[in-house]
Amino acid sequence: MGGVTVAEDSSVGAGCVACDLMAGNAPLPGGNVLRTGSWVVEHCVGPLGLGTVVVKPTRHVVHVAELTAQESTExxxxxxxxxxxxxxxxxxEQVYVCLWSHAGGVPGHIHFxxxxxxTEDMARFGAFGPALQVAMGEARCFPEAAEVEQVCARLREVLG
Structure with a gap:
């Protein structure tokens, strides 16, 4: 089994949706919620429900093993x-935190x-945990942009 190697230049991912969103090359309702030295927080553009955010490195990173000491510390x-x-x-009732890193079956820009x-989502989709995420993905229900904007504004206030 081979080891993970760090790419020569992993700062930009050509054709990477995560990188495109950060660069403003794709629509991002709510915009950046928070940006630190190494990470950015954005509302999820997938069908995982209102208030679901993504925490991703500001540089193109495909494996957790590639994180720098600073990124890991943050x-x-x-x-x-x-x-x-x-x-x-x-x-x-609960906040799920999980790593996603595949795009089309190929490791992509990591994001938490x-x-x-x-309970409403669990009842609506008849699932919880990973099965809830799968069911929401299959249902392809996306939150309205105006709702996302409002939630992101409230998250920004709380995150200060």
């Missing part, structure tokens, strides 16, 4: 801080999904 506290904000703004999970 990650845990940032995920906790963003989870608190999502909890406060969305008031779910921070998703509010409430």
């Amino acid at each position: 990650l845990g506290p940032l995920l906790q801080r963003v989870s608190v904000a999502v909890s406060e703004v969305m008031a779910p 999904v921070v998703q509010p999970a409430g």
Whole structure:
């Protein structure tokens, strides 16, 4: 089994949706919610529900093993801080935090999904945990842009 190697220049991912969103080359309702030295927080553009955000490195990184010491140092506290904000703004029963990193079956720009999970969604989709995410993806229900803008504004206030 081969090891993971760091690309010569992993700062830009050609054709990478995550990179395109950060660069403003694709529509991003709500815009950046928060940006740190190494990470950006944006509302999820996928069908994972209102208030679901993505925490991703500002440079193109495909494997957690490629994170720098600085990125790693920021990650845990940032995920906790963003989870608190999502909890406060969305008031779910639980907040899921999981790594997503595949695009078309190929490893892509890593991103941590921070998703509010409430009883309404669990009842609507008849699922919870990973099965809830799969069901939401298959249903292809996207939040309205105006709602995303409002939630992002509230998240920005909480994240200060």
